[in-house]
Amino acid sequence: MDVIKSQQISSRPIDKVVVHPLVLLSIVDHYNRVARDTRKRVVGVLLGSSFKGTVDVTNSYAVPFEEDDRDPSIWFLDHNYHDSMFSMFRRINAKEHVVGWYSTGPKLKENDLNIHGLFNDYVPTPVLVIIDVQPKELGIPTKAYYAVEEVKENATQKSQKVFVHVPSEIAAHEVEEIGVEHLLRDVKDTTISTLATEVTGKLAALKGLDARLKEIRSYLDLVIEGKLPLNHEILYHLQDVFNLLPNLNVLELVKAFAVKTNDMMLVIYLSSLIRSVIALHNLINNKMLNKEHDKAEDSKPVAVPTAAATFWQILQREALSEVSGRLGNYPIPVSTPLDEVTDCRHDLVNQSSIVSHRGLSIRTCLVVMDASRIRMKAPVEFKLPTFNSDADAP
Secondary structure, three states: OOEEOHHHOOOOOOOEEEEOHHHHHHHHHHHHHHOOOOOOOOEEEEEEEEEOOEEEEEEEEEEOEEEOOOOOOOEEEOHHHHHHHHHHHHHHOOOOEEEEEEEOOOOOOOOHHHHHHHHHHOOOOOEEEEEOOOOOOOOOOEEEEEEEEEOOOOOOOOOEEEEEEEOEEEOOOHHHHHHHHHHHHOOOOOOOOOHHHHHHHHHHHHHHHHHHHHHHHHHHHHHHOOOOOOOHHHHHHHHHHHHHOOOOOOHHHHHHHHHHHHHHHHHHHHHHHHHHHHHHHHHHHHHHHHHHHHHHHHHOOOOOOOHHHHHHHHHHHHHHHHHHHHHOOOOOOOOOOHHHHHHHHHHHHHHHOOOEEOOEEHHHHHHHHHHHHHHOOOOOOOOOOOOOOHHHOO
């Protein structure tokens, strides 16, 4: 595929492409989920902004993509998924718009120009950023391109689009830099030793020392038994080793070890004591707060409904339920508050007045409710009478 260098174009619509770390992390995650340990590549959409020839790529999302390895002209990109994802991203951040698309290449392919043409509907000059997810050399793992129309010198030949290489760089905001620093802490570096490697090295050294001491003892036993000849040079070296060892029986050394051990144990004891006191203090404070909260809950007045109000509420619900059952409207659940039941009563009167419907007069039922409210003073078992007309009402 033909690629024109950026120096060969005098006026360029895009001077450089800036890629943020979040985009790189998203693309690598997309590749590991879909095409890891395969020869396939992944494709997605780049979001960001463009200002004075600088394209700032701040976000991205993956798009389902398939292509035929044998025939590059056969490929599929899910437009519906792209449209739905872009609409959701627009709701979150309206400042970000489509600036191009990405591919894990790692190089340009024959069908890239055809795919690139799809994004002309979203941005006049889309960019293609190829990310090398498995770089073999140190450097920036991004290469950016945009398409231009190349006019042939021969008028009989048709013009065609070619890719133009544009410089790219990695940049981040302050918040992104903090996040990247935290991520880099978990990245293992072979040049930096960890506690596990240090302990493993010391353990191997102690095992080697133990093997050498056993070998020296075996040699000396064989010399004493007369199985090996006496070698003065070896004995001189062994004497030098023993001369370098400290004398642990010196009183000053024993006292220094004892003082240091006592100081360390005292610090451990004080730390444990302070930790226990703080834990008890927090426990007492928690108990006091819970006790005050319980007292405040107990001191709150509890509203106890009167007998007349209880009966009136039950009667109104039963009556309106009977009315709503006949009319097919206004379902009154048992837990409906009294004021809402009263509002429903007025609504029924205003809507249907005294017109009878389905054999029951609404005014008749409401008259029974009002009369029962005045006469009854305590909750009793009752059954709402059914009247067919206003003449049957008491």
